[in-house]
Amino acid sequence: MLSERQETILQIVRENSPITGQHIADRLHVTRAALRSDLAILTMLGLIDARPKLGYFFTGNKEKDLLSRVITDIRVSTCLSQPVIVGEHTSAYDAIIAMFTEDVGTVFVGNENMLLGVVSRKDLLKTAMGNNDLQSLPVRMVMTPVSKLIYVEGDDKALFAAQRMIEYEIDCLPVVRVLPSTEGKKKDLQIIGRISKTNITRLFVDCGMGRRA
DSSP states (O other): OOOHHHHHHHHHHHHHOSBOHHHHHHHHTSOTGGGHHHHHHHHHTTSEEEETTTEEEEOOOTTTOHHHHHHHHOBGGGSOBOOOEEOTTSBHHHHHHHHHHTTOSEEEEEETTEEEEEEEHHHHHHHHHTTOOTTTSBGGGTSEEGGGOOOEETTSBHHHHHHHHHHHTOSEEEEEEEEOOOTTSOOEEEEEEEEEHHHHHHHHHHHHTTOOO
16 A cells, blocks of 8 residues: 555656656655655556656556555565574674574564564674674674664565665564553563565565465
8 A cells, every 4th residue: 555645656757757756856845865765665566667867657557556466465474584583691793693694684682582672784893893892792782772673563564664674774674563561661572573675575576476466
């Protein structure tokens, strides 16, 4: 399901093809950067296309486009991967080992599957460049804490997850189950998986090859 702004963009492109991203932004009274994720989603769905030096063209019809209907119906829970989780007292060095052993770009920090934070390759690289002792530095000192995390739930649409990754320029999102909060306590996030740009790319290929119905 497209957002109201995406519907408006689609209408503008349909009526004014070819049109540049800047001209679309001017019509909506926003910056070009603010439309980046919306234009990426519409392009991924095959509803518009871009040509160098010309701009965006309308290429599809949302009501008739089978691929877009399939993609917009898929839930995160059907295309997630297993999370790689380390404890909060794990050293930054061991987090790096886990990252390379499992061939992932992000590890989650958790306690009994409750999400505490996320550590990316970039976080660990910045720490290493600071001449820190990675073997004695706890990963909790490096991680992005849960209070600042972007996450999705299993029932969210995969398209929504892709949009969040584009919008926040991140490669991976934790997939969580939000547990009810008790009085005086913040809500807990139980880790159930992860979804990455690789998952989204695989999903797009599966849809294009007819492996998703």
